[in-house]
Amino acid sequence: MATVKHLSSSETVELFRRYVIPNYTRYPINLVRGEGAFVWDSEGNRYLDLFPGWGCNLLGHCPAPVVQAVQEQVALLIHVPNSWHMEAQGRWAQMLCERSFDAQAFFCNSGTEANEAAIKLARLHTPPERYKIITFTGGFHGRTLGSTAATAQPKYHEGLGPLMAGFVYAPFGDLDAVARRIDDETAAIMIEPIQGEGGIRIPPEGFLQGLRRLADEHNLLLIFDEVQAGCGRTGHWFAYQHFGVTPDVMTLAKSLCGGIAGGAMLARRDIAPSLRRGMHAATFGGNPIAARAGIAALEMIENEHLLENVARVSGVFRERLETLQSQCDLIREVRVLGLMIGVELTVEGAPAVQACMERRLLINCTQGNVIRLLPPMNLTVEQAEEGCDILGEVLTQMAHSPSTS
Ligand SMILES: *Cc1c(COP(=O)(O)O)cnc(C)c1O
16 A cells, blocks of 8 residues: 555644534544544544444445445446446345335435435325424434434424424333324324434334334335445344334434445335425436445345344354443443444533543444444454443543542
């Protein structure tokens, strides 16, 4: 590999300070290379990354089959519009439908776009007077204005009003509350089967099945946003497969293409045509590079038996974190489904994230006090142990330091 001369982290920070809109909170570190569960900064420091790409790098950094597929494709055909057929998009759609339900796919470039497609489909599929979509507190569906309105968290709405009309919020996990919100204008129920950004919230027993029942009784579309939970993350291809409930519409992105940008909406075959010709589009949606990367990601998961590895590594996290909980009173609850891992603290989580980073471990905190890990599916047991060791040290030290309580 050719050696690249990188800017230092502080030089890079200075560029951002001058030229990049500061709408993100960024760590003052310039990441330059990644491989598997590790990333390196321009100073040569190596980090164990248990939150790679905010969940996008589900196969680790630069997974070889994805790299190869993209390298091959980029020299053949980079982009052609959706006014043509392209083999890779068709094969990719087939592979996704074969692993989920009897559906057809629409492709786009991100999670929020996939959800916009689902929102449009719900409105187009039902009569005009039915336009309302029930979504859930603590949910997260993206940052475009439709998805922002669908996201039932006031902090994301501040200053943006008036929001798109038609979203009705219900408490996550409360079936009776959902039933009470259904009326003649309701078109759909939209939910993350496991809330990610909301703090790794796993629905109570029977809740998703109850939503399926309500949707059937009232002829509503059941839309699952699996942008974070899907594509193998939980140890099944899709999170809904843990619950014995099948949605009518499912949205995917983040890890869908092994780290390349890509999104998809799958809709039941009899519903899909409601997204009528001409009513929706994404210029780059399903482009050959994303499609080849998406296919390579699915093949890699199968060839390397990664769904099985999720169960193994998830068990290590669960055991280690539950043991830690019994020893450390900063931990209120440990929530694990596959490689969606939440550790709810009794205190703010940001200092823990900072302390882990100083020990070269990258993690995330969401909702102020939930440590969130979204490790890659090809993490080894040893790497999981190493991450738990560091997190354990950090939380134990915080519990004993007088400033934390
Ligand atoms: C990240 C996320 C989105 C938004 O995806 P983008 O690609 O950032 O638009 C939507 N839904 C869920 C559940 C997510 O986790």
